[in-house]
Amino acid sequence: MTPDATLARLRDYMVGPARFMNLLSCFELGIVDALREQPGQTAVDLGKAVGAKPDAVEQLLHLPVKEGFIAYDGESGGYSLDALADVPVPDLKRALAYMNLIKVVALRQLFHLTDSVRTGTVVGLKELYGYEGTLYGAVEQHRDLRDAWSTLMDKVTERIDPWFFDNVDIPAGAQVLDLAGNTGLGAIHTYRHKASPGLHVTTFDLPEKERECLENFRANGVAEHCSFIGGNVFENIPQGYDVVLIKHFLDMFDQDDVFRILDGVHRSLNDGGQVHVMVPVYPEDITDTDNYNVDFFPAFFLGATMGQGGPQKLSTYRRWLEERGFTVTRAIAKDPAEIPKDVIPVPGILSATKNP
Numbered sequence: 001m002t003p004d005a006t007l008a009r010l011r012d013y014m015v016g017p018a019r020f021m022n023l024l025s026c027f028e029l030g031i032v033d034a035l036r037e038q039p040g041q042t043a044v045d046l047g048k049a050v051g052a053k054p055d056a057v058e059q060l061l062h063l064p065v066k067e068g069f070i071a072y073d074g075e076s077g078g079y080s081l082d083a084l085a086d087v088p089v090p091d092l093k094r095a096l097a098y099m100n101l102i103k104v105v106a107l108r109q110l111f112h113l114t115d116s117v118r119t120g121t122v123v124g125l126k127e128l129y130g131y132e133g134t135l136y137g138a139v140e141q142h143r144d145l146r147d148a149w150s151t152l153m154d155k156v157t158e159r160i161d162p163w164f165f166d167n168v169d170i171p172a173g174a175q176v177l178d179l180a181g182n183t184g185l186g187a188i189h190t191y192r193h194k195a196s197p198g199l200h201v202t203t204f205d206l207p208e209k210e211r212e213c214l215e216n217f218r219a220n221g222v223a224e225h226c227s228f229i230g231g232n233v234f235e236n237i238p239q240g241y242d243v244v245l246i247k248h249f250l251d252m253f254d255q256d257d258v259f260r261i262l263d264g265v266h267r268s269l270n271d272g273g274q275v276h277v278m279v280p281v282y283p284e285d286i287t288d289t290d291n292y293n294v295d296f297f298p299a300f301f302l303g304a305t306m307g308q309g310g311p312q313k314l315s316t317y318r319r320w321l322e323e324r325g326f327t328v329t330r331a332i333a334k335d336p337a338e339i340p341k342d343v344i345p346v347p348g349i350l351s352a353t354k355n356p
Contacts, residue, residue: 017107022063024099026070031057032084035070039080046079095342097152104148105135106304113303121307135305136252140208153248157185160278160347163334164247165193167349168276173198174242177268179261180205180233180249184213187226190245201226204238237264244268247278252301252309255320262324269354275326280311281333281348290336292344314348326352 001009026032034049035041043061047054061079064070071082084092109116109124116123125131129145131138139146170176173196178186181203190201203213207230217223229238234257244265250258265275283291293311301309312320318328330351339346 019063020099020102020107022060023067023069024096024103026060026064027096027099029057029060031060032070032081035079035081036085040073040076040078042077042079091340091342094155094340097155098342098344101148101152104144106300109304110299113299116303116307119307122304124303134307154185156345157189157248160334161186161189161193163347164276164278164349165189167330167332168351169274170194170199170243172196174200175240176201176243176245177238177241178203178245178247179237179265180246182213183209184216184226184228186245186247187213188216188220188222191222191225195225199225202238202241203228204231204233206230206232233261233264237268239268240270241268242270242273244273244275245278246275249279250277250317251279251297251311252306254308257308258320259324262321262326266325266354271354271356273354274329275321275352275354277317277321277350277352278347279317279350280345281314281317282311283346284313284315286313291346293346296344314350317348317350321350321352325355327355328352 029050029052031046031050034046041049043054043058046052046057046061050057061070061072064084065072065079068082069084071080072078073080087095108128109122112123112127121132122134125133125135125138129138129142131141135145135149139149170190176187176190176199178190178201181187182205184203187201187203191199203209203226205213205228210228210230213228214223217226217228231238246261246265250261253261262275269275280293280297282293286294298310314331314333318331321328328350330349333346333348336346
């Protein structure tokens with residue numbers, strides 16, 4: 001890369017946050033919806049429709065016009081949807097859920113990323129919310145964080161769980177532990193996808209999740225097949241299980257804590273028991289420009305959620321499992337071609353059997 005090309009690349013980073021908020025504001029103000037309902041509106045029309053000065057609306061629309069999201073007719077001064085008109089509304093809502101998560105959970109907190117890395121804590125949560133801890137504790141106290149995070153995470157779980165369960169084996173009648181299973185959605189999906197006589201799924205998470213979890217079991221008609229145990233994975237994981245599921249969790253921690261979790265899972269499993277791990281994974285070739293995990297997750301985990309952690313390569317997770325007493329029987333990553341183009345995570349699955 002030449003010096004000029006390097007500087008041009010740096011310029012792309014400089015304008016990134018401004019581009020992001022400019023586009024998102026067009027959605028939040030209702031400009032895109034207004035143009036979907038009535039194409040051809042001018043900046044004056046749109047200003048009246050969304051309650052903003054036409055001068056400001058015109059300024060915001062320069063970027064989406066440049067990018068081809070919105071079209072501008074120089075003769076009439078009217079705007080209409082261009083590329084955005086072809087995107088199905090449900091797909092657009094999914095993309096906007098990601099953008100809202102980035103705005104509410106990441107963008108503000110990442111102002112403090114450097115200090116978060118230095119301290120190993122999420123400094124932004126303390127500065128903005130007076131909260132000392134991780135995002136996963138903060139969402140219990142702050143509605144804006146919870147709405148942005150949990151709404152998207154539930155949708156991610158609903159979308160990716162069918163692929164997960166198509167690729168893991170859960171023996172008939174197994175006793176299954178869903179580690180850090182939050183409020184029970186994973187346990188509900190486990191029973192629905194792998195139902196068999198005697199199958200029982202236990203959600204294990206912090207005690208404060210119990211009430212909502214049990215309510216979800218009752219509402220989904222699986223209360224007799226699912227249960228909840230409160231606790232901390234770093235203190236004592238319940239024992240006597242045939243299968244342990246670890247989904248969207250190991251990537252939250254650095255290697256030493258991952259090893260502590262895997263050691264606890266090893267003790268939790270019966271002899272010959274299985275563990276199935278689902279995590280976002282980095283490509284084996286980290287320079288792969290089609291994979292956005294490395295663009296997003298390091299800053300997200302270090303500066304907005306945990307103050308540590310981040311995904312690893314599939315080969316790294318395989319090695320870690322083998323070092324902690326497991327034999328890996330399967331390790332796959334989802335084909336990026338099967339993932340909607342607006343979705344950032346590329347998930348991987350590792351299945352392993354407990355060694356004696």
